[in-house]
Each structure stands twice: as C-alpha cells, then as structure tokens.
Amino acid sequence: MCGILGIYNLNGAPCSPAVLKRMTISQQHRGPDDSGIRMFSLTHQTSCEMSPKKTEKKKNGSFEGGLGFNRLSILDLSSDGHQPMCNHDGSIFIAFNGEIYNAFDYQKELSAAGYTFRSKTDTEVVLYLYEHIGFEAMLDRLNGMFAICIVDLNKREIFLARDHFGIKPLYWVKQGNTVLFSSEVKSFLEHPDFRAELDRSHVDEYLTFRYCADEDFLLKNVKQLQPGYFLRISSNGITKKQYWEIGTKNYDISLDETAILNKLDQLLGESVERQLISDVKLGCQLSGGIDSSLVTAYARRNFGADLETFSIVFQDNEFSEDKWISQAAAKCNVHSHRYMMGVSDIITSFDKATWHLDQPLNLPNSLGIYLLAEKSKDIVTVLLSGEGADELFGGYSRYYDVALRSRFTPLLPGLQLIPGLGGRLARKFNTSLSPEDAFILASATLSFDDLKKLRPEMDWNKTLGKRQNLLGRFDSGRIIKQCLKYDMQTYMVDLLVRQDKMTMAHSMENRVPFLDRKLVDFVYSLPVDYLVGDSLQFKNGYSKNTKKILKKLAEQTFDNNFAYRTKCGFPLPLEEFFKTQYFTDYMEQCILPGIKNRGVFQETTVRNWWTQLKMSGQKNGRKIWIAVAFEIWAQIFLDTSNNSYRGL
Structure with a gap:
C-alpha cells in the first residue's frame, strides 16, 4: 500500500x-518508509531519478513530466x-499502489522469457508483465487491488489504471495543458495551476446520496x-477505456446448494x-x-501464529x-483487541479525518475506522476486513424490498382486498x-421534503436522472442482479475509498478478501435466489432473505443466531455528540456562519433541525451531520485561509 x-x-x-x-x-502518510521522484520526457525519451532531499532541476527544461511515490x-x-x-534498460518505469495476490504465479513464465x-516485490512482476504482453493483457491477468502508473518512453505514452472494483483510489485532473493524477486529491492543492473550487453541479447528488458516483467529484x-x-496519456491528449466489467465470466450454475456452499467455502478460503x-x-x-467474522x-x-483482531x-x-x-473471537480462537469509542473521539478526529478523506x-462511522x-497501527500494519460482501451477496434491506416489489406489485389490486394485509402492502x-x-x-x-428545505433550488430530475442512467447501464436481465451491479459500481466504491x-x-x-476476482465471478453467476429471496415475512423477513448463501456459510461456521440476527450497521452516538458544549460552541461560532456565508444550504433549516434536537430530543442527527460534514470539508478544502490543515 502506497501513494x-x-x-x-x-x-x-x-x-x-x-x-x-x-x-x-x-x-x-500513505508511505512513510521510502519515497521517490522520477522526472521524464516522452518527447526526448529520457528520465532521471531525483533525490528526495533535492529539488534542483537537472537538464533544465528537458522534462515535461514527473512521478512521485510514497512507499509503505x-x-x-x-x-x-x-x-x-x-x-533493465530504463525505458519503462512504474509507480504502483496496492497488492497483486497472484503476481508470483507469473514469475516462472517471465523468468523463462529472459526477465x-x-x-521480491509484486511491483517488479507487474512491470515485466507489462513489458512482456502489453498493458491490457497485463490488466486482464491481475487479481488484487491497485492504482498503477506505467511510463513507456519507447511508446511515448503514460498508462494509468484503477483496479476492477475501485479498492484503491485514483484521481486525475486536466488543468489547461497540465494533467495531474494522484492517490489523494489533497496533493493537487500543491500545484500552482490547480484551484480548489466547488462544482455546484454535483452538490445535489452528494446531498441526496452522500457521495458522487461514477467519475464525478465535488x-x-x-x-x-x-x-x-x-x-x-501522450502529447496527443488523453483517452479513457474500460478494460473490465462485472459478470463477464460464468461458472456452472447447475450446482445444487451443497455444491455451491462447498465452492463458496473453497473460493473464500483461497482468497483469504x-x-x-x-x-x-x-x-x-x-x-x-x-462478513468480518467469516474473514x-x-x-x-x-494463520500459523496467533491471529490478532481489532474492534x-x-x-x-x-x-x-x-x-x-x-462470540466470533472465541469461536475463531483469536486475540481480540477492543477500543472504546466515545464522544471525545468524534471531537478530536472530525477535522483530521475529513482532511484525509478528501471529501x-x-x-x-468513518470515524470508527479512523x-x-x-x-x-502500533501492533499490525495490514488489516483484513469484510468490505464488499453486502454489495456482492445482497446484504441490504433495499434488495429484499425490490425483490418483494417485483413479485407483489402486479398482485396488489387483489391483495388490497384482504383485510389487514392489503393496507400494509x-x-x-x-x-x-x-x-x-x-x-x-x-x-x-433525506426525504424529498427535507432535501428541498435544505436546498430549495435542488434539481431533483437531474439528480435522479443520472442514477437512472447508471442503473440502466448495468442491465443484467434480472433486476436484483442489476441492482447489485449498480451498488458495486457506485455505493461500494465510495465505501472502499473511505x-x-x-x-x-x-x-x-x-485488504478485502470478498473482492477477489474468482470469488466475484462465481457469486455473480449464481441464480439470484441464492442471494436475495422474495418470501413475504413481516417478522425477520429482511434477515432471512438477504445474503442467503453467505448466511448459510456463516451458520455452518458459527450458529443460527449469529448468522440471522438483525444487522446493526456500526452507528455512532450522534445526538450525544451534537449536544456537547464543544459542538454547541463550534456550531454557533463556525459551522452555522459558514453555511450562511457559503449559500449552498439553507442555514435556517440546519439551525431549526439542531434546535429541535437540543430542545425536544428529536433525532435529527443524520440530517445535521450531512450539512455539518459538508461545511467542515468546505472550510478545509475550499477556503484558502485554512492552509494549516495541510500539516495534518
């Protein structure tokens, strides 16, 4: 992992x-162990390493490009x-962030070819694999997480790629004749031609869904x-191409449930x-x-030695x-480290975490991960997590709801005549x-009414239209598969960046073992009934009808109660935080005046929500958080007076 x-x-x-x-x-912070800078010229097909302790120009004016790298x-x-x-001849070089878990499978082939x-790094394997078979063929072979830059002086081209699922972030910007790219947006702030300005055309999407999907950013x-x-990228300009999409490979879907469970057990075990x-x-x-318990x-x-977990x-x-x-720690026989999180942790980390997130x-609950x-960090350097399982296997209640809707909407006219049941449906x-x-x-x-109160000029049709187009792009024949693919390319990507x-x-x-390419291909090829059910149950229906095959595996590993309990979702005590004297002062002196001056949201609406929370205990924490989080980010990234954050 690097930058x-x-x-x-x-x-x-x-x-x-x-x-x-x-x-x-x-x-x-992405790579404190080593750093490197290499200047290059595609025009002259030359490059040279710069000492990180020096910034003087070599061969003044001959290098129109440069790479920077931080190594963990x-x-x-x-x-x-x-x-x-x-x-070996210096004509091709790479900056690589991530891990390729099958890299060393190709070492024998490359050695036989003369490399x-x-x-003993996966980076060197990727470099020679590119030189041996080309960029797209190389990408097709990689199983892992990555953001890659390869500069090929022979071809006079720069290649940038992001992994199949978006586990590693990669941003780029074209400012006039200058192209910048980076693992983190904050590095753009150091370039004199870059201006951090709010793109108001994306605010409505952020406000509605809490993130910007596809290639958009704030x-x-x-x-x-x-x-x-x-x-x-070359002197002729920039071209973009999709090299992979979900669901292009299939396994034998005629397997019965036992065979599917055995195959899932095998693939998840191999991935971990x-x-x-x-x-x-x-x-x-x-x-x-x-998810994290199975991992x-x-x-x-x-694991040969004692395994340690962190919670x-x-x-x-x-x-x-x-x-x-x-229960999970006892069953797995691991050494469990647990850290108590309280309101004071929210107070001390809010600004710093915002700076690191770039948005x-x-x-x-991002603060919990922070x-x-x-x-x-003083105990381990690498953590495995269960991220990606909900989107891959169908773990959210909205999948169950859409399955029920698809099944019962045509029957509603008749079902509504049944006393009691009709009204609920x-x-x-x-x-x-x-x-x-x-x-x-x-x-x-937020609800539509709350959105309009917070931002009256909101363009609802444009916001919904973009998401409709994205969902339509992922049409898979079955609406559940379409929805899963949509979330894996939108919501999950934002979670992975976080x-x-x-x-x-x-x-x-x-690291995220559920997003192994072989595992994803297998799960996506399964009949949807193994992922999300459409059984109408008013009690515990969501738990029984989501992530079905994975919960079967969890039931085998742990027990029924563990596998089918209600999903918690890692919430934080927001209302308690908002009622502290610290936040009261911060809200009055900094946040509300900032919201009013910026004019993106209605300050009176935010103030009313906050007053209701303080005076009557109304649970407005999520609404308030959205506005507050945006304003804190805006003050850090948009307001030039806040350069002090660059040292965080």
Missing part, C-alpha cells in the same frame, strides 16, 4: 521538481522495492478514475489465504458482523456489537414508483 502521483504537461512545458516534491510530501513496505522490505521502479528479478475538473478503467501474504505483521478488522475464521485456519466498541449497548465480537465525512487504525409498495426508481431512492439519505483513506491516514493497509 502515487504525477504531472504531465501536454504542451511540453517543463515540470517543476519542487512542485512534485510538495505533492509527494502531502500524502507521505509490505513485501520485500529492502531498498530493492524502491519506486518508481525501472526495467531477471532484482526484488471539486471542479477533478475526476475519479472509475473501477475497471484505464487512461492513456492469498491475502495473508505479507512481510509485516497482519491482523483482522472484526466488527462482529458475519477472521478463514484467516485463523491459515471498536461503545459503552451504550444500543451501538455496540461487543456481544457478537466476543465530506459522509458516513459518521480510530481503529490509529489504535492498531399498499404502504410498503408505493406503486407510483417503478421498481428501479424505488431501489435508487432507497439509498437516499476504508482506504481512514486506514492509510495512519499508514496501514486494508
């Missing part, structure tokens, strides 16, 4: 090593893993490189085993949910999963919405 960044001037103007150095330093050493801790890493390895001109895409490779200490993030169980089976708990049982953490702290990484299924729109809006944070940024804030690597 990469770069500059390329399309018009041939010289690239400043001093600017590149500042950009590299800005994300040093995970495999081969020696200096042989230094990056940017060159091939000599100088290190800052003007900044784009996220989508999962499964790559860029090709692959992801245990590390030359530094490794542990598991254990939330107490079935922990499989890791323990393959956040709360004093209030309403928020804490301590009971389930204890508003849209999900309050604290977990901060506390566990009518309330549950608003027939004015299509199943697709109902699914999209199920993940909206997981990456909150752990990398403390120089820790997070």
Whole structure:
C-alpha cells in the first residue's frame, strides 16, 4: 500500500521538481518508509531519478513530466522495492499502489522469457508483465487491488489504471495543458495551476446520496478514475477505456446448494489465504458482523501464529456489537483487541479525518475506522476486513424490498382486498414508483421534503436522472442482479475509498478478501435466489432473505443466531455528540456562519433541525451531520485561509 502521483504537461512545458516534491510530501502518510521522484520526457525519451532531499532541476527544461511515490513496505522490505521502479534498460518505469495476490504465479513464465528479478516485490512482476504482453493483457491477468502508473518512453505514452472494483483510489485532473493524477486529491492543492473550487453541479447528488458516483467529484475538473478503467496519456491528449466489467465470466450454475456452499467455502478460503501474504505483521478488522467474522475464521485456519483482531466498541449497548465480537473471537480462537469509542473521539478526529478523506465525512462511522487504525497501527500494519460482501451477496434491506416489489406489485389490486394485509402492502409498495426508481431512492439519505428545505433550488430530475442512467447501464436481465451491479459500481466504491483513506491516514493497509476476482465471478453467476429471496415475512423477513448463501456459510461456521440476527450497521452516538458544549460552541461560532456565508444550504433549516434536537430530543442527527460534514470539508478544502490543515 502506497501513494502515487504525477504531472504531465501536454504542451511540453517543463515540470517543476519542487512542485512534485510538495505533492509527494502531502500524502507521505500513505508511505512513510521510502519515497521517490522520477522526472521524464516522452518527447526526448529520457528520465532521471531525483533525490528526495533535492529539488534542483537537472537538464533544465528537458522534462515535461514527473512521478512521485510514497512507499509503505509490505513485501520485500529492502531498498530493492524502491519506486518508481525501472526495467533493465530504463525505458519503462512504474509507480504502483496496492497488492497483486497472484503476481508470483507469473514469475516462472517471465523468468523463462529472459526477465531477471532484482526484488521480491509484486511491483517488479507487474512491470515485466507489462513489458512482456502489453498493458491490457497485463490488466486482464491481475487479481488484487491497485492504482498503477506505467511510463513507456519507447511508446511515448503514460498508462494509468484503477483496479476492477475501485479498492484503491485514483484521481486525475486536466488543468489547461497540465494533467495531474494522484492517490489523494489533497496533493493537487500543491500545484500552482490547480484551484480548489466547488462544482455546484454535483452538490445535489452528494446531498441526496452522500457521495458522487461514477467519475464525478465535488471539486471542479477533478475526476475519479472509475473501477475497471484505464487512461492513456501522450502529447496527443488523453483517452479513457474500460478494460473490465462485472459478470463477464460464468461458472456452472447447475450446482445444487451443497455444491455451491462447498465452492463458496473453497473460493473464500483461497482468497483469504492469498491475502495473508505479507512481510509485516497482519491482523483482522472484526466488527462482529458475519462478513468480518467469516474473514477472521478463514484467516485463523491459515494463520500459523496467533491471529490478532481489532474492534471498536461503545459503552451504550444500543451501538455496540461487543456481544457478537466476543462470540466470533472465541469461536475463531483469536486475540481480540477492543477500543472504546466515545464522544471525545468524534471531537478530536472530525477535522483530521475529513482532511484525509478528501471529501465530506459522509458516513459518521468513518470515524470508527479512523480510530481503529490509529489504535492498531502500533501492533499490525495490514488489516483484513469484510468490505464488499453486502454489495456482492445482497446484504441490504433495499434488495429484499425490490425483490418483494417485483413479485407483489402486479398482485396488489387483489391483495388490497384482504383485510389487514392489503393496507400494509399498499404502504410498503408505493406503486407510483417503478421498481428501479424505488431501489435508487432507497439509498437516499433525506426525504424529498427535507432535501428541498435544505436546498430549495435542488434539481431533483437531474439528480435522479443520472442514477437512472447508471442503473440502466448495468442491465443484467434480472433486476436484483442489476441492482447489485449498480451498488458495486457506485455505493461500494465510495465505501472502499473511505476504508482506504481512514486506514492509510495512519499508514496501514486494508485488504478485502470478498473482492477477489474468482470469488466475484462465481457469486455473480449464481441464480439470484441464492442471494436475495422474495418470501413475504413481516417478522425477520429482511434477515432471512438477504445474503442467503453467505448466511448459510456463516451458520455452518458459527450458529443460527449469529448468522440471522438483525444487522446493526456500526452507528455512532450522534445526538450525544451534537449536544456537547464543544459542538454547541463550534456550531454557533463556525459551522452555522459558514453555511450562511457559503449559500449552498439553507442555514435556517440546519439551525431549526439542531434546535429541535437540543430542545425536544428529536433525532435529527443524520440530517445535521450531512450539512455539518459538508461545511467542515468546505472550510478545509475550499477556503484558502485554512492552509494549516495541510500539516495534518
């Protein structure tokens, strides 16, 4: 796990090593073990390494591009893993962030082709694999998480790619004739041509769904490189291409449930085993949910020494999963570290976590991941987590709702005549919405009325239209598969960015075994009935009809009660935080005046929600959080007077 960044001037103007150095330093938390800067010219087909302690220009004016790199050493801790890493004649070099779990499967093939390895890193394998078979063929072989930059002086081209699922972040911006790219947006702030300005055309989407999907971002001109895409950059310009999409490979779907469970057990076990490779200490993030608990169980089976797990708990049982953490830890026979999180932790980490996230702290529990990484970094450097399972297997209630809607909406006219049942069904299924729109809006944070109060000028049709187009892009024949694919390319990507940024804030690597390519291909090929059911149950229906096959596996590993309990979701005590004197002063002196002056949201609406919470105990915490998180981010990234945050 590392950080990469770069500059390329399309018009041939010289690239400043001093600017590149500042950009590299800005994300040093991603790789404190080593750093490297390499200047290059596609025009002249030359490059040279710059000392990180020097910024003077060599061959003044001859380099129109440069790469910066921060290294967190995970495999081969020696200096042989230094990056940017060159091939043997220096004509091709790479900056690589991530882990390729099948990299060493290709070492024998490459050695037979004449490549000599100088290190024991996956980076060198990727570099030679590109040289051997080309960029797209190389990407097709990789199973792992990555953001890659390869500069090929022979072809006079730069390649940028993001992994298949978006586990590793990668941003880019074209500012005039200058192209910038980086693992974190904050490094762009160090370039003199970049201006951090709010892109108001994306505010409505953020407000509705708490994040911007696809390539969009809240800052003007900044784009996220989508999962499964790559860029090709040269003096002729920039082209983007999709190299992979979910659901293009299929297994034998004629298997019965027992065979499917056995295959799932095999693939998940193999994925976890692959992801245990590390030359530094490794542990598991254990939330107490079935996803992280299964990862922990499989890791323990393959882990030679004592396995350690790390968890956040709360004093209030309403928020804490301590009971389930204890059960999972005991069953897996692991050493469990638990850290109590309270209001004081929210106070001390809100601003810092926002700085590291590069975007508003849209999900309050991001602070829990931030604290977990901060506390566990002195014990381990790598954490395995259960991220991705809900989107892959269908774990959210909205999947169950859309399955029920698809089944029962045509029957509603007749069912509504049944006393008692008809009214409940009518309330549950608003027939004015299509199943697709109902699914999209199920993940909206605020009601339509609250959205209009907070932002009266909101363009609802445009916001919904973008999401309708995205969902339509993922048409898979069955609406549940379509919805799963949509979430894996939108909501899950934002969660993965959050997981990456909150752990990398403390120089820790997070791995996600559920997003192994072989496992994803297998699960996506299963009949939808193994993932999400449509059985109408008014009691515990959601738990019994979501993530069905994975819960069967969890039931085998743990027990029925563990597998089918109500999902908690890692909430934080927001109302308690908002009532503190610290937040009261902060709200009055900083947040509300900032909201009013910025004019993006209605200050009176936010003030009314906050007053209602304080005076009557109305649970407005989620509404208030959205506005507050946005304003804190805006003050850090948009207001030039807040340059002090660059040292966080």
